[in-house]
Amino acid sequence: MSSRAHPGGKVTIAEVAQRAGVSKGSVSLAMNDKPGVSAATREKILRVAKELGWLPNQAARSLSSASTQVNNIGLVIARPARMLGLEPFYMEFISGIESVLAERSHSLLLRLVRDVEEEIEVHDGWGRSKQISGSIVVDFTVDDPRVPALRASRLPVVAVGHPDLTGGLPSVWTDDGAAITEAVHYLAALGHRRLARVGGPPSLGHSAIRTEAFVKAVAGLNLEPARIVPTDFSGEQGARATRALLASAQRPTAILYDNDIMAVAGLSVATEMGVAVPTELSLLAWDDSQLCRLTHPPLSAMSHDVFVFGAEVARLLMGIIDHGEAEAGHAAPTPVLVPRGTTARLR
Amino acid sequence: MSSRAHPGGKVTIAEVAQRAGVSKGSVSLAMNDKPGVSAATREKILRVAKELGWLPNQAARSLSSASTQVNNIGLVIARPARMLGLEPFYMEFISGIESVLAERSHSLLLRLVRDVEEEIEVHDGWGRSKQISGSIVVDFTVDDPRVPALRASRLPVVAVGHPDLTGGLPSVWTDDGAAITEAVHYLAALGHRRLARVGGPPSLGHSAIRTEAFVKAVAGLNLEPARIVPTDFSGEQGARATRALLASAQRPTAILYDNDIMAVAGLSVATEMGVAVPTELSLLAWDDSQLCRLTHPPLSAMSHDVFVFGAEVARLLMGIIDHGEAEAGHAAPTPVLVPRGTTARLR
DNA sequence: GAACGTGTCTATAGCGGTTCAGTCGATTTT
DNA sequence: AAAATCGACTGAACCGCTATAGACACGTTC
Numbered sequence: 001m002s003s004r005a006h007p008g009g010k011v012t013i014a015e016v017a018q019r020a021g022v023s024k025g026s027v028s029l030a031m032n033d034k035p036g037v038s039a040a041t042r043e044k045i046l047r048v049a050k051e052l053g054w055l056p057n058q059a060a061r062s063l064s065s066a067s068t069q070v071n072n073i074g075l076v077i078a079r080p081a082r083m084l085g086l087e088p089f090y091m092e093f094i095s096g097i098e099s100v101l102a103e104r105s106h107s108l109l110l111r112l113v114r115d116v117e118e119e120i121e122v123h124d125g126w127g128r129s130k131q132i133s134g135s136i137v138v139d140f141t142v143d144d145p146r147v148p149a150l151r152a153s154r155l156p157v158v159a160v161g162h163p164d165l166t167g168g169l170p171s172v173w174t175d176d177g178a179a180i181t182e183a184v185h186y187l188a189a190l191g192h193r194r195l196a197r198v199g200g201p202p203s204l205g206h207s208a209i210r211t212e213a214f215v216k217a218v219a220g221l222n223l224e225p226a227r228i229v230p231t232d233f234s235g236e237q238g239a240r241a242t243r244a245l246l247a248s249a250q251r252p253t254a255i256l257y258d259n260d261i262m263a264v265a266g267l268s269v270a271t272e273m274g275v276a277v278p279t280e281l282s283l284l285a286w287d288d289s290q291l292c293r294l295t296h297p298p299l300s301a302m303s304h305d306v307f308v309f310g311a312e313v314a315r316l317l318m319g320i321i322d323h324g325e326a327e328a329g330h331a332a333p334t335p336v337l338v339p340r341g342t343t344a345r346l347r
Numbered sequence: 348m349s350s351r352a353h354p355g356g357k358v359t360i361a362e363v364a365q366r367a368g369v370s371k372g373s374v375s376l377a378m379n380d381k382p383g384v385s386a387a388t389r390e391k392i393l394r395v396a397k398e399l400g401w402l403p404n405q406a407a408r409s410l411s412s413a414s415t416q417v418n419n420i421g422l423v424i425a426r427p428a429r430m431l432g433l434e435p436f437y438m439e440f441i442s443g444i445e446s447v448l449a450e451r452s453h454s455l456l457l458r459l460v461r462d463v464e465e466e467i468e469v470h471d472g473w474g475r476s477k478q479i480s481g482s483i484v485v486d487f488t489v490d491d492p493r494v495p496a497l498r499a500s501r502l503p504v505v506a507v508g509h510p511d512l513t514g515g516l517p518s519v520w521t522d523d524g525a526a527i528t529e530a531v532h533y534l535a536a537l538g539h540r541r542l543a544r545v546g547g548p549p550s551l552g553h554s555a556i557r558t559e560a561f562v563k564a565v566a567g568l569n570l571e572p573a574r575i576v577p578t579d580f581s582g583e584q585g586a587r588a589t590r591a592l593l594a595s596a597q598r599p600t601a602i603l604y605d606n607d608i609m610a611v612a613g614l615s616v617a618t619e620m621g622v623a624v625p626t627e628l629s630l631l632a633w634d635d636s637q638l639c640r641l642t643h644p645p646l647s648a649m650s651h652d653v654f655v656f657g658a659e660v661a662r663l664l665m666g667i668i669d670h671g672e673a674e675a676g677h678a679a680p681t682p683v684l685v686p687r688g689t690t691a692r693l694r
Numbered sequence: 695g696a697a698c699g700t701g702t703c704t705a706t707a708g709c710g711g712t713t714c715a716g717t718c719g720a721t722t723t724t
Numbered sequence: 725a726a727a728a729t730c731g732a733c734t735g736a737a738c739c740g741c742t743a744t745a746g747a748c749a750c751g752t753t754c
Contacts, residue, residue, distance in 0.1 A: 010740095012739090012740055012741085013740060013741060013742095014740080014741095022703075022704085023703065023704045023705070024704090024705090024740090024741075024742090025703075025704065025705080025706095025742080025743085025744090026702085026703060026704080027741095028741065028742055028743085029703090029742095032742085035701090036701080036702070036703075037702070037703075038701080038702065038703090041702080041703085055475060056740080056741065056742095057410070057475075057739090057740050057741070058406075058475065058476035058477065059405075059406045059407075059409040059410045059476075059477060059739085059740080059741090060406075060410050060709090060739070060740035060741040060742085061740080061741055061742075062406040062709090062741090063404070063406040063407050063410050063708095063709045063710065063711085063739090063740080063741070063742090064708075064709050064740080064741045064742040064743075065709085065741080065742055065743085066709075066742095070476075070478070072456065072478070081442045081443070081445045081446035081449055082442060082446065082654065083442075084438065084441065084442035084445060085435070085438045085439035085440075085441070085442030085443070085653075085654055086439075086442075086637065088432075088438075090438070091431065091432045091435075091437070091438035092432035092433075093432075094431065094432070094457075095428045095429060095430075095431035095432030095433075096428070096432070098428045098431060098457070098459045099428035099429065099459075101458075101459070102428060102458070102459040102460065102461075106458075107456050107457060107458035107469075108456070108457045108458070109419065109454050109455070109456050109457075110441075110445070110454060110455045110456075110457055111445075111448075111449070111453075111454035111455070112445045112446075112448070112449040113449065114449075122454075124400075124402075125402060128402050128404070128405075129402070129404065129405035129406075129417075130405070130406065131405070131417070131419070131478065264637075264641060290433065290582075290611075290638070291637070291638070291641060294611060294638060294641040294642050294643075295641050296641075296643040306432075307429065307432055357710095359709090359710055359711085360710060360711060360712095361710080361711095369733075369734085370733065370734045370735070371710085371711075371712090371734090371735090372712080372713080372714090372733075372734065372735075372736095373732085373733060373734080374711095375711070375712055375713085376712090376713095376733090379712085382731090382732095383731080383732065383733075384731095384732065384733075385731080385732060385733090388732080388733085403710080403711065404709085404710050404711065405711095406709085406710080406711085407709070407710035407711035407712090407739090408710080408711055408712075409711090409739090410709085410710080410711070410712090410738095410739045410740065410741085411710080411711050411712045411713080411738070411739045412711080412712055412713085412739080695754105696753105696754095697752100697753085697754085698751105698752080698753075698754100699750100699751085699752075699753095700749100700750085700751085700752100701748105701749095701750090701751105702747100702748085702749090702750105703746105703747085703748085703749105704745105704746085704747075704748095705744100705745090705746085705747095706743100706744090706745090706746105707742105707743090707744085707745100708741105708742090708743085708744105709740105709741090709742085709743105710739105711738105711739090712737105712738085712739085713736100713737085713738085713739105714735100714736095714737090714738105715734105715735095715736095715737100716733100716734085716735085716736105717732105717733085717734075717735100718731105718732090718733085718734100719730105719731100719732095720729105720730085720731090720732105721728105721729080721730075721731100722727100722728080722729070722730090723726105723727080723728065723729080724725100724726085724727075724728085
């Protein structure tokens with residue numbers, strides 16, 4: 001194989017070296033801006049490389065140098081695909097992340113899995129094959145098996161969840177307990193004494209935290225014992241839960257939902273069952289996407305900026321990747337009560 | 348949880364081979380389900396590999412075999428991050444894609460960029476470094492510069508857009524022309540003679556196609572010349588466009604929007620300006636996410652299942668990756684008119 | 695003038711896999 | 725019984741690059 005004009009075929013460092021009349025080693029040095037080649041030689045090499053349209057093969061490079069430089073951030077979500085599209089939370093969260101990644105020329109490697117075991121597996125695979133330089137982890141449970149797994153891998157990680165759940169991993173979280181307490185106090189102030197909560201799966205850490213705060217706040221105010229209905233966050237289950245609550249003997253006069261999808265569904269159910277909102281029943285949503293402003297009446301909600309939250313998470317991760325694990329994380333602003341048309345004084 | 352790790356960390360094929368009492372070659376064969384090892388040996392090798400927690404190093408693998416097997420699909424979007432979270436279309440589209448990828452253990456590599464040049468660059472980088480095994484490309488313009496670039500790279504690709512725009516790349520598209528025509532005929536049948544369209548950027552191919560069909564349908568029915576207002580698809584611009592249309596001397600009696608966000612915003616504007624919907628003004632949305640059912644009155648829309656559409660795109664791409672470029676693509680079901688509360692006979 | 699730096703550049707040994715020409719028994723064919 | 729066939733398995737040659745020890749020419753220093 002000699003200096004044939006390399007038609008269309010793959011160019012390698014060897015060919016560049018030969019054409020430039022130097023060794024492969026010199027080409028490598030020149031391409032990586034390392035000392036050891038004279039300015040003249042370096043320039044010549046770069047010229048030839050450009051001429052041949054050569055770019056170093058990433059695989060070969062990372063094989064020999066161990067240090068791969070990929071610009072990908074991982075995100076594994078253990079929920080059904082359909083939910084991603086329907087839950088405004090995830091989209092806003094992801095777009096917040098992307099807003100930070102984009103300005104740093106990073107991409108998001110997104111994967112949906114069935115369960116935590118698969119999640120750990122995927123994560124491990126990504127780490128090993130060096131497909132990501134860091135990762136964002138969500139939906140922590142109590143004693144989450146991912147915590148030890150993530151500590152073991154040396155991959156930079158930011159956990160989304162309360163420090164109680166994330167076992168010392170750098171975290172960003174919202175103070176759900178405080179928000180729930182505010183919500184309960186607000187409803188109590190409106191005269192409600194029989195509250196219910198349509199929450200997420202009890203296994204989910206933040207759902208458990210909210211439930212606990214809810215029960216505590218209700219007890220603290222001497223309200224009637226609260227009913228908690230667990231769901232999978234879907235509109236269907238939100239509707240079903242609402243239907244069950246409203247059909248029960250001592251139906252609640254106020255319901256607090258764990259996201260806005262379920263609140264929207266709950267509002268429809270109330271209407272369909274002839275329960276007047278907000279005169280007979282108050283509803284309070286969580287997350288507060290644009291959905292809440294569109295219903296009739298518009299939904300009162302515990303509002304927080306999920307886009308900014310996602311961006312914050314990404315920013316922390318980039319910081320850790322750049323400067324090592326300096327920060328331990330921090331809380332994001334507590335959700336704020338935005339009263340609209342679905343909460344009112346009990347008549 | 349997993350394997351007893353093993354000091355030092357990095358496990359290589361050599362170690363697995365030694366521990367299993369076979370050669371590196373056999374391990375490779377066993378791991379890749381290739382013939383040449385007995386069932387017993389294969390099983391033993393796999394056991395040892397799992398025990399050591401070994402997974403083949405991607406870089407090494409792709410170096411030697413040229414054919415890398417990464418399970419990532421690329422998607423580059425040249426739009427601002429904020430829009431991703433707000434536009435139900437993208438989220439549904441992405442979750443549809445994920446629904447197919449998940450069952451095939453694939454991930455989505457998602458990147459937001461500023462412009463087409465950057466998009467080509469990113470794409471090229473992904474291809475070269477073998478980070479993806481295929482890609483989905485959206486938002487085609489007329490004479491899109493990505494078409495030649497994509498043809499040049501041998502990467503499997505599915506284009507989302509009408510064949511007129513995608514220059515022979517395998518494509519999936521919706522017959523927007525037919526849908527627009529149906530919409531116009533419907534509005535005309537309700538007695539509307541002064542229509543307007545709030546569309547996307549004219550540079551965008553599918554937007555241009557819709558505009559052309561719109562103008563043609565309007566002309567074909569001898570309606571008054573139609574007004575077209577271009578936007579960037581955002582709610583703000585949708586509101587502004589609607590405001591301008593309604594404030595004009597000869598205001599239209601029906602407006603057709605290019606997505607549902609703008610239709611929702613437009614409905615608010617009409618209400619705020621005291622224009623009665625649907626008695627004085629009919630509004631027709633596009634895409635039809637859950638938003639359309641929440642407004643008051645609920646939005647009539649040209650409805651199509653974006654989730655299924657995304658899944659279809661992903662399925663075609665997986666097919667091409669598996670069996671080579673067999674299919675040329677196909678049209679997805681044409682959007683269907685769903686009349687709700689914002690369209691009515693002109694009184 | 696011998697020993698020592700110094701700055702360039704070369705040769706070569708890996709990195710961790712895949713691939714393939716062979717080796718080696720056991721089984722089948724002649 | 726010898727030859728041919730066959731499946732299982734090995735050994736070594738790559739893949740394209742980086743890292744590093746050494747070769748070489750050219751001053752310096754003592």
